[in-house]
Amino acid sequence: MVGSVHPAYEAVIGVEIHVQLKTVSKMFCGCSTDIAEAPPNSRTCPVCLGLPGALPVINRRAVEHVLATGQAIGATTPEFTRWDRKNYFYPDLPKGYQISQFDLPLAANGRLAFETSEGTVIVGIRRAHLEEDTARLIHASDADGRRVSLVDFNRSGLPLMEIVTEPELHSAEQARRYAEELRALLVACGASDAAMEEGQMRVEANVSLRPHGQEAFGTRVEVKNMNSFRSVERAIAFEIERQARALDAGETISQDTRGWDDERGVTYVMRSKEDSHDYRYLPEPDLPPLRADPAWLAAIAAGLPELPAARRSRYREAYGLTPYDASVLVADAGASDVFEAAIAAEPGVAPKAVANWVTGEYLRLAKQAGPDAEIGPALRVDGAELGHLVRMVTEGELSSTNAKQVFERHATTGEPVTTIISDLGLRPIDDRDALMAIIDEVLATNPAAVADVQAGKTQVVGFLVGQVMKATRGQAQASTAQALVRERLGLE
Numbered sequence: 001m002v003g004s005v006h007p008a009y010e011a012v013i014g015v016e017i018h019v020q021l022k023t024v025s026k027m028f029c030g031c032s033t034d035i036a037e038a039p040p041n042s043r044t045c046p047v048c049l050g051l052p053g054a055l056p057v058i059n060r061r062a063v064e065h066v067l068a069t070g071q072a073i074g075a076t077t078p079e080f081t082r083w084d085r086k087n088y089f090y091p092d093l094p095k096g097y098q099i100s101q102f103d104l105p106l107a108a109n110g111r112l113a114f115e116t117s118e119g120t121v122i123v124g125i126r127r128a129h130l131e132e133d134t135a136r137l138i139h140a141s142d143a144d145g146r147r148v149s150l151v152d153f154n155r156s157g158l159p160l161m162e163i164v165t166e167p168e169l170h171s172a173e174q175a176r177r178y179a180e181e182l183r184a185l186l187v188a189c190g191a192s193d194a195a196m197e198e199g200q201m202r203v204e205a206n207v208s209l210r211p212h213g214q215e216a217f218g219t220r221v222e223v224k225n226m227n228s229f230r231s232v233e234r235a236i237a238f239e240i241e242r243q244a245r246a247l248d249a250g251e252t253i254s255q256d257t258r259g260w261d262d263e264r265g266v267t268y269v270m271r272s273k274e275d276s277h278d279y280r281y282l283p284e285p286d287l288p289p290l291r292a293d294p295a296w297l298a299a300i301a302a303g304l305p306e307l308p309a310a311r312r313s314r315y316r317e318a319y320g321l322t323p324y325d326a327s328v329l330v331a332d333a334g335a336s337d338v339f340e341a342a343i344a345a346e347p348g349v350a351p352k353a354v355a356n357w358v359t360g361e362y363l364r365l366a367k368q369a370g371p372d373a374e375i376g377p378a379l380r381v382d383g384a385e386l387g388h389l390v391r392m393v394t395e396g397e398l399s400s401t402n403a404k405q406v407f408e409r410h411a412t413t414g415e416p417v418t419t420i421i422s423d424l425g426l427r428p429i430d431d432r433d434a435l436m437a438i439i440d441e442v443l444a445t446n447p448a449a450v451a452d453v454q455a456g457k458t459q460v461v462g463f464l465v466g467q468v469m470k471a472t473r474g475q476a477q478a479s480t481a482q483a484l485v486r487e488r489l490g491l492e
């Protein structure tokens with residue numbers, strides 16, 4: 001179903017993405033954001049527990065991340081912004097309201113360009129604002145088998161940035177590619193690790209259909225609970241198809257929030273949608289409005305890294321990579337680091353050869369090591385070592401089969417490739433006498449093939465060279481082995 005297009009309707013999609021910002025402490029208190037291994041409710045204080053009388057203090061780093069993201073997407077920063085209380089009642093929200101931003105977000109009217117199978121797409125980004133995360137609810141059973149809901153406040157008050165697009169995306173693929181590009185940008189800016197599997201990046205898609213040529217939007221459905229880019233695409237494709245069928249059957253679409261069931265591959269109704277006025281947004285009286293000082297903004301601009309789009313064109317132009325290779329490398333922070341370090345260490349090696357190793361072997365191993373290998377210690381690849389290895393392969397000092405074996409061990413142990421090569425006895429055999437001795441042995445054990453060659457079937461030489469390569473476990477240089485076999489058979 002993915003990618004299918006219903007001919008009668010145009011899909012209209014707007015995406016809301018929440019990302020956890022990379023800070024040491026929470027949004028409005030000094031509690032640690034390092035909650036992955038922490039026992040429940042151990043990262044809490046009166047502020048993030050919402051106790052009466054506790055006062056919030058703004059985390060400067062979190063604000064800087066949103067300002068930097070805003071600059072990276074060409075958004076404008078208002079002269080001053082303020083905080084608002086979004087009121088609703090739910091057990092994950094201890095104060096009964098969430099501190100967020102309503103009409104004066106830190107970034108507004110940006111855009112992001114990304115590549116799809118149908119070319120470049122630019123989507124408008126309506127806003128990016130700061131807010132605090134809620135607590136986590138755990139639904140379980142107690143000792144007597146009664147259903148209970150437990151609350152872990154470690155997540156309460158973590159800094160979140162919400163980024164909202166205009167309703168300008170028109171396919172499931174576009175929405176997935178937008179989310180992937182935004183992730184690459186956030187990781188490059190250091191704003192977030194944005195690991196979807198860890199809940200550091202949560203994607204919600206608003207999906208509606210309208211007949212082709214109609215300007216007015218159709219009723220939208222909000223889809224949640226997609227925990228991978230693949231699910232984002234599948235869920236939206238499913239929703240487009242579901243709505244098209246309903247409209248074809250003369251039904252009306254109800255403005256619901258639906259969840260994605262990855263196993264069954266369907267969306268289901270979670271609740272009917274609240275309108276935004278239900279939240280009774282009110283200015284937050286405990287926090288001062290923020291003024292963005294021009295010098296501060298200039299310092300943030302100066303600190304912006306090379307963004308993914310610029311990096312992709314540099315890879316194409318400076319290294320002659322294909323658009324595909326460039327985008328695969330840039331989409332993965334670890335892969336592009338390894339690629340650049342390899343090129344820097346071995347400037348004589350063809351970038352295309354290095355790119356093949358990174359998009360092939362490196363990413364294969366990274367995938368095996370787990371979804372977060374690029375931010376964890378799982379793979380121990382040193383780019384300079386890879387550069388060295390690729391040079392040896394290019395110069396015929398090591399067969400590519402052996403090099404793969406060496407690289408795999410380097411990736412897990414971090415040992416230098418030269419150490420691994422000596423350890424495995426993979427030093428190339430370039431000694432003429434040693435190689436001739438092996439060739440003589442191969443010729444002696446294959447008398448029929450030798451007779452064929454002497455009867456004029458010179459194509460059988462290839463078979464004999466293959467036997468020599470096998471006998472040396474790939475340590476001989478194929479061209480040398482070929483020349484010596486021909487010499488021995490008197491073909492030269």
Ligand code: ADP
Nearest residue numbers: 012013014015165166167206207208217220276
């Ligand atoms: P809310 O805050 O209630 O979710 P917003 O009006 O801020 O609603 O819109 C949220 C997202 O929904 C935005 O990304 C917007 O582009 C998108 N959106 C709004 N209307 C539609 C529509 N008819 N079809 C698809 N997406 C829409």
Ligand code: MG
Nearest residue numbers: 016204206222
């Ligand atoms: Mg919404």
Ligand code: ZN
Nearest residue numbers: 029031045048
């Ligand atoms: Zn706290």
